[in-house]
Amino acid sequence: VGSRIAITGISSQWGAALARRLERDPEVEYVAGIDTRPPPPALERTDFIEADIRSPILSRLLPSTRVDTVVHCGILWYPEPGRPPRTLHEINVIGTLQLLAACERTETLRAVIVRGSAAIYGCEAAAPAFFTEDLARQLPLRTRFQRDISELENYFDNFARRHPEVRCTMLRYQPEIGPGLDSPLVRYLTLPVVPVQLGFDPRLQLLHAEDATGALLAAIANPVRGPVNVAPEGTISLSRALRLLHSPALPIPHPLFEPAMQRLGARLGAGALLGDGIRLLRYGRGVATRRLRDEIGFDARFDAVEAIRDVAREATARRIGPDLHPGALARRAIGARR
Amino acid sequence: LSARTEYSNVPEALVDFLRGVRIGVEAGLDPLNAAQGAAGSLPGRAREAVEAVTRRLSGEYEEDEWGFDEQFAEAVFPIFEFLYRTWWRVEAEGVANVPSHGRALLVANHAGSLFPFDATMMTIAIMKEHPLPRWPRFLVLDWAFGLPFLSAFIRRGGGVPASPHNATALLEEDELVMAFPEGVKGTGKSFSERYRLQRFGRGGFVEVALRARAPIVPVAVVGSEEIYPKLADSPQLARAVGAPFVPITPTFPWLGPLGLIPLPSKWRIEFCEPIDISGHPPEAAEDPRVVFELSERVHETIQESLYENLIKRGSAFL
Numbered sequence: 284v285g286s287r288i289a290i291t292g293i294s295s296q297w298g299a300a301l302a303r304r305l306e307r308d309p310e311v312e313y314v315a316g317i318d319t320r321p322p323p324p325a326l327e328r329t330d331f332i333e334a335d336i337r338s339p340i341l342s343r344l345l346p347s348t349r350v351d352t353v354v355h356c357g358i359l360w361y362p363e364p365g366r367p368p369r370t371l372h373e374i375n376v377i378g379t380l381q382l383l384a385a386c387e388r389t390e391t392l393r394a395v396i397v398r399g400s401a402a403i404y405g406c407e408a409a410a411p412a413f414f415t416e417d418l419a420r421q422l423p424l425r426t427r428f429q430r431d432i433s434e435l436e437n438y439f440d441n442f443a444r445r446h447p448e449v450r451c452t453m454l455r456y457q458p459e460i461g462p463g464l465d466s467p468l469v470r471y472l473t474l475p476v477v478p479v480q481l482g483f484d485p486r487l488q489l490l491h492a493e494d495a496t497g498a499l500l501a502a503i504a505n506p507v508r509g510p511v512n513v514a515p516e517g518t519i520s521l522s523r524a525l526r527l528l529h530s531p532a533l534p535i536p537h538p539l540f541e542p543a544m545q546r547l548g549a550r551l552g553a554g555a556l557l558g559d560g561i562r563l564l565r566y567g568r569g570v571a572t573r574r575l576r577d578e579i580g581f582d583a584r585f586d587a588v589e590a591i592r593d594v595a596r597e598a599t600a601r602r603i604g605p606d607l608h609p610g611a612l613a614r615r616a617i618g619a620r621r
Numbered sequence: 622l623s624a625r626t627e628y629s630n631v632p633e634a635l636v637d638f639l640r641g642v643r644i645g646v647e648a649g650l651d652p653l654n655a656a657q658g659a660a661g662s663l664p665g666r667a668r669e670a671v672e673a674v675t676r677r678l679s680g681e682y683e684e685d686e687w688g689f690d691e692q693f694a695e696a697v698f699p700i701f702e703f704l705y706r707t708w709w710r711v712e713a714e715g716v717a718n719v720p721s722h723g724r725a726l727l728v729a730n731h732a733g734s735l736f737p738f739d740a741t742m743m744t745i746a747i748m749k750e751h752p753l754p755r756w757p758r759f760l761v762l763d764w765a766f767g768l769p770f771l772s773a774f775i776r777r778g779g780g781v782p783a784s785p786h787n788a789t790a791l792l793e794e795d796e797l798v799m800a801f802p803e804g805v806k807g808t809g810k811s812f813s814e815r816y817r818l819q820r821f822g823r824g825g826f827v828e829v830a831l832r833a834r835a836p837i838v839p840v841a842v843v844g845s846e847e848i849y850p851k852l853a854d855s856p857q858l859a860r861a862v863g864a865p866f867v868p869i870t871p872t873f874p875w876l877g878p879l880g881l882i883p884l885p886s887k888w889r890i891e892f893c894e895p896i897d898i899s900g901h902p903p904e905a906a907e908d909p910r911v912v913f914e915l916s917e918r919v920h921e922t923i924q925e926s927l928y929e930n931l932i933k934r935g936s937a938f939l
Contacts, residue, residue: 409764409767412781413790481769482769482770482772484772484777486686486687486688519684523684526679526680566766566767587686
């Protein structure tokens with residue numbers, strides 16, 4: 284008998300990418316997708332369940348699917364059109380709570396996997412260079428998103444304690460990038476001129492979108508208990524990443540960075556890099572990936588540098604506005620003189 | 622005559638180079654690549670420089686996962702080499718006591734109120750005088766990593782925020798790690814207390830060494846106390862800028878930026894015999910008696926070595 288899997292947030296890029304891979308797997312008997320908006324039409328045999336994870340109706344719908352695995356991809360990192368910042372808390376925390384309540388009533392359930400965030404560790408000047416899974420909540424929770432992630436992880440831990448027969452995996456993802464990915468972070472990195480915080484050069488671990496889906500599939504195949512960091516090998520500094528991406532940096536004194544991003548962000552299409560993003564671009568964050576490699580058994584294809592190179596290959600084509608890299612400017616100056 | 626021909630060659634080479642860049646760009650190359658290709662026509666040193674700069678600007682260099690940037694460290698090396706050789710006339714002794722491979726924890730006294738240079742001078746000593754030089758990593762007060770410029774500079778040079786977690790991880794990768802267990806108590810003491818070793822925290826560095834099974838190399842640094850003699854400090858100023866302390870020296874803050882120039886004292890660095898801890902199992906890290914004993918032994922070794930080297934050095938500035 285094949286496995287039966289339910290995915291929340293199926294209409295997001297992450298949920299849809301996962302469903303596409305699962306549909307191709309002959310071992311998977313049934314895929315259900317839960318979201319408020321319909322999934323992309325490319326999905327063929329995914330059973331779409333139109334429901335809001337914040338509503339208690341889920342407790343009646345989910346048990347009837349008789350799934351053995353629930354993958355929670357419905358956690359939002361950034362506000363989207365139609366989902367303003369103040370609804371993020373509701374979707375992330377209340378949504379997870381309702382989903383877990385529905386899981387309690389699903390007797391066939393064997394595993395729950397949450398696509399969470401490494402934002403729970405925060406970004407601190409004095410932080411360990413590589414957070415291990417046991418270091419969450421050791422530092423003060425500073426941003427709204429960080430508090431939300433911490434809160435939903437608490438609910439999840441409680442659920443795991445009360446249901447030892449269900450394997451509960453909390454995946455803590457580092458921010459994602461990818462050539463085909465449309466996210467505020469990718470838009471920020473490929474701006475014609477990228478504002479950075481003067482004098483700061485954070486170490487980043489940006490996960491390639493392909494590995495992000497790969498890690499999720501590996502976790503479905505082998506759901507180990509407890510939190511697991513999901514990140515590429517190694518780190519890259521923001522300054523080197525921008526050079527590889529051919530994006531000239533515009534240093535702004537750090538107290539002015541947040542207001543500048545709020546003003547410029549909307550106009551330049553960088554989206555809202557609020558709260559967590561501002562601190563990430565000042566102090567950076569690294570996580571240890573031993574559990575992902577040794578316990579789940581997943582080896583990322585792209586390391587931190589290769590992930591940036593892969594985006595750089597596509598970035599010139601995606602660029603909004605003129606190429607203002609010093610090299611490109613020199614090219615135009617020489618061309619004009621000719 | 623030969624000097625004149627070289628001189629007349631410079632503009633020619635430059636014109637050739639620029640022409641090469643232009644041809645490259647017209648052929649559809651990226652300007653950085655074009656410059657790299659055209660550099661072939663330049664004389665040796667200039668060619669290497671252009672190639673290095675273009676590689677750097679296009680992001681083609683290595684950083685390790687801790688953010689250490691070897692190319693950057695090599696680029697700033699001459700500045701610190703000048704301080705080492707000419708300004709402070711450092712004499713290093715016992716560099717061979719630093720293991721040439723494998724992990725080790727170098728533990729030293731900490732001084733230099735305004736800006737401690739002991740970690741950098743120890744690095745230069747190892748890089749210049751060790752038969753098998755390698756870049757050590759150093760643990761830096763967390764506070765420095767919240768500051769613009771300084772944080773990026775320290776990280777690229779091999780500094781990491783001081784925490785048992787980071788120190789253990791670095792040792793497990795078989796690195797040389799430099800720790801200053803006195804911390805702010807060492808750098809913040811006044812000039813009258815110079816070379817009097819402060820308390821070594823709670824011996825956390827011994828726990829780290831025991832867990833990672835790394836030998837401890839005690840290091841005594843003489844000369845660092847005189848570079849910025851701290852006569853007093855200003856708690857109001859420290860509160861205002863959020864610093865652990867703000868020292869008042871004979872030149873700072875009176876002379877403004879000129880006060881940041883360290884005084885040219887004479888330095889001696891002695892790397893003592895490594896303390897072998899392989900007799901203790903890693904679990905001994907939880908035994909406060911073992912930790913305290915080892916910590917005390919390192920403390921005494923450094924203090925004795927400090928007094929010996931003070932006598933050997935003689936006058937502080939000449």
